[in-house]
Ligand SMILES: Cc1ncc(C[n+]2csc(CCOP(=O)(O)OP(=O)(O)O)c2C)c(N)n1
């Protein structure tokens with residue numbers, strides 16, 4: 001039987017593995033739709049490598065008609081950096097959770113941003129560790145209850161929610177692209193992701209997009225509460241918009257990438 | 265049946281198979297049996313079929329999981345297929361009458377002693393309340409297994425739902441009626 | 454310890470992860486450091502709920518490297534510090550535990566094995582035997598208790614703290630995902646009411662008095678300049694480890710007196726192995742059972758003393774030969790065939806062991 005993608009599905013989605021495996025109301029599907037549309041529009045299905053982390057992002061290991069590598073928890077960026085360094089013609093996308101990016105994988109995020117690695121990183125911020133059942137993450141909001149902050153996150157003891165894009169924006173060299181989008185504005189999120197992919201293709205530098213996302217399962221919220229949490233609580237703490245764009249570059253040359261991977 | 269029973273319960277996420285398993289195993293423990301309950305768990309269990317393994321015995325339980333069950337309760341269409349590995353030559357398959365056709369399709373005729381179709385869903389809707397479907401199933405299991413005293417099961421139920429019963433006494437009634445209905449369905453089978 | 458977490462004996466029906474928390478509380482653990490990973494998550498969940506009541510502490514770290522090193526820090530400060538992990542988390546933790554091994558730090562780690570290699574499954578295995586016993590760039594100077602039931606989870610969690618602080622080697626409770634998630638009966642108790650004394654702790658840093666003035670400073674290191682320096686340190690640790698083996702090793706046997714077939718298993722699989730003995734004996738096979746409770750140090754003398762009249766040894770484990778290799782090493786020189794029933798990441802039932810033994814021995 002021939003399976004064809006339904007019209008509303010991005011072309012790069014793999015129809016055979018749909019419906020996808022996320023819980024009803026999960027934000028991952030929306031982020032992946034934005035990513036799928038961006039890949040379609042840029043026509044890069046033939047040379048894009050998709051890397052997914054461990055976390056609910058791992059459920060995407062067969063999500064796209066893209067060559068895909070599921071890595072270890074927090075290690076997706078270095079795996080893709082390794083690929084990109086030797087195959088610069090490929091477009092590499094690191095798809096990961098907030099725990100993977102900001103806790104266990106923070107060293108890789110910081111160092112690859114600092115080196116302006118030509119990778120596009122998409123971080124799904126759902127304010128906790130979803131796959132393991134809803135523990136506190138670096139992004140958990142003050143006072144938010146999770147399985148390991150059962151009495152609410154106490155920021156005196158556990159710090160304030162980590163601001164990923166702000167962190168990356170402050171350390172990445174010129175040419176980097178940094179933005180924060182949200183699943184409550186898919187058009188904008190798609191544009192951010194598209195710009196982040198283009199930035200890599202042009203060889204400008206590190207590209208980083210955080211997406212505010214929903215996890216109704218661990219938040220234990222209904223549809224209305226879910227959206228309100230993203231649009232009110234989360235957006236208030238995590239401002240939406242672009243933090244760095246490559247055009248702000250004033251002096252110096254673009255990094256050129258030669259076919260043997262050496263950079264000039 | 266003997267004093268050593270292996271039960272598999274399987275159903276969709278919301279059907280409450282894990283709570284049934286927890287209540288049964290706890291009731292068994294309260295009546296002085298050795299009992300062991302383990303849920304299946306994995307990275308994709310959401311959306312997948314939820315399976316619970318329960319063992320009740322008058323001797324110590326040897327391994328957390330087992331292959332062939334004495335009683336298999338499958339509550340959904342997908343569960344009917346999922347429980348196939350646990351069904352042996354003497355296993356009793358219990359299922360809701362709404363999936364009779366699926367059982368026929370996958371297993372053909374198992375024979376009278378080996379299958380029990382119960383109209384639990386219909387009964388829940390018509391005679392009690394859809395939300396106590398799992399309690400009817402609990403009653404059925406207790407009835408079929410013929411091992412546990414109803415009062416121990418009520419006690420375990422009370423421990424789990426007591427705080428809710430305290431808020432709303434009609435809830436207690438509902439649950440006890442559902443338990444009794446299920447018990448009648450399962451008893452002597 | 455102001456409030457006793459457990460008074461008198463209490464029978465309970467709970468999950469293994471809960472049992473571990475009660476064990477740690479009973480042992481007087483002060484702080485847990487940890488990073489989420491299935492199947493140990495609920496240890497953190499229960500612990501964090503009880504922390505305010507019993508005046509304990511908890512820190513969720515950024516990963517297991519940090520969880521391991523913060524545990525090392527807690528121990529250096531003289532506290533009963535512990536952590537829990539599994540699979541890929543256990544891999545990351547080896548860096549810190551190798552430091553603990555070098556410096557003889559009494560860290561306590563609960564390992565709830567899951568399927569590997571890599572992220573594997575979140576469910577169950579016995580594949581972390583090599584890693585837990587011998588992980589790190591060292592000699593495996595560690596103490597590893599492999600539990601098989603909730604009662605043992607409770608008993609050996611308490612014992613792990615005591616053994617660690619008494620002998621100053623990193624100590625592990627090696628459990629698995631099944632034991633974590635299953636519910637079965639357990640009796641919890643206050644160890645002191647049972648005559649079990651809780652080993653005192655000792656600060657290795659931050660001691661009273663001004664260093665260099667009133668006392669010598671504590672200069673703790675893990676790096677040595679010369680080969681001989683390191684050699685002497687490791688040699689003296691090995692010597693001390695060897696000298697305490699007889700006080701630490703534990704094992705269990707069943708029906709070994711006249712056994713011709715000896716089945717060896719550890720952890721939860723040993724339950725199935727023990728059960729298989731009766732059914733094999735019913736069929737006329739003289740089977741017996743040996744179970745190492747400590748995998749490190751291994752009860753080698755006990756095993757060797759059992760095998761004189763044994764014709765066949767069968768090792769059953771949910772791994773591909775990790776226990777089997779340990780058994781082979783310890784039976785070097787004995788000419789007894791050793792057959793493995795090796796099922797990496799899979800549970801094992803008594804029936805499977807019985808069938809395997811019958812088929813292999815063509816009985
Ligand atoms: C080394 C290691 N430690 C811990 C884990 C367990 N683990 C799996 S997913 C996960 C959390 C994922 O959270 P996040 O990255 O925020 O993704 P989400 O599930 O929320 O999308 C953890 C801690 C692991 N797989 N490997």
Ligand code: SF4
Pocket residue numbers: 021022023024025026027028056126130131214215216217218310
């Ligand atoms: S647990 Fe949360 S993040 Fe994971 S699939 Fe479900 S809703 Fe999505």
Ligand SMILES: [Mg+2]
Pocket residue numbers: 055097098099124125126127128129130137
């Ligand atoms: Mg997350």
